[in-house]
Amino acid sequence: MSVLGGLTVLVAAVAAGILVVYWVKQPRLDLKWRLLLFGAIALLPTVAAGTSTTQAMGDTSTVQFCGSCHVMDAHHDDAIDPKSMSLAARHTRNDAFGEHSCYNCHAEYGMFGYPLTKLNGLRHVYLYYFGGWGSMTLEEAVSELHTVKPYPNGNCLHCHSGLGKLWLSVPDHKAVEAEVRADKVSCASAGCHGAPHPATAAARAAKAAKAGKAP
């Protein structure tokens, strides 16, 4: 168990102990018991809420959590595949992203980035249980589900600043720098770094080809 988890259990146990003693003994509400109840109902649960929420929110940002819905199986399996050379897999193998690679690449950044990302995650949960995602087959999901808006280059540039010598030494980077910064050319476009999740791109291409051939 992590430090936060241990702290949550410890604080919750102390608070619960005070509440149980009050419940069983039913003592007179003198100053001592008022302060104890204030601690057990307001102060200690606030600490436990902080630690448990931090821990739980951290758990909802892991690759394992993102892969827990079957519609993400293809993305998840590719990301953790040690032999895959996709952008997702290479970033997952990188220690800087590691266990939180899905979150680090798909998060909203900025002042309200974290809550906005989590709210968007709640939308996913809603769509999974009430929007039909849960009943989709993996094949349907891979070809139909897509990000709510085009993937912003800003997320790539959040880590790859685009100011380093190495980045600028690549002629293609220099040639399209303005377009990249204006989100007119995607870092993950076919001519550049390619689709981060190849299975999705292949399924979508196959679906588009099928639709094109259809009478």
Added chain:
Amino acid sequence: MKRLWELVLASKLSVIIRLACLCTGASLVLMVLLVIVKIPLFLVLGVGVAHTFGIAGVLLFAIAVIKESLIPRLRSSSLPPLPKPSDQSSGK
């Protein structure tokens, strides 16, 4: 809402504090489960439910404090003034 408020005001102090203990206890159990159980849907919904119970506990405790300390003072300040001793003697 008004009825609920009247019901709370009419309840005994010990009942309100017991309710606060129950809500806080439920919140604490959920918080502990959040760090132990790693079921995805529980992680998503558990945080919200735990916080709701916790806030309910704090609110009930606050109501108990207000009911015990503030309301008796308000009532005593709104009572009519006591008759003067001279009035009492004249009534004999």
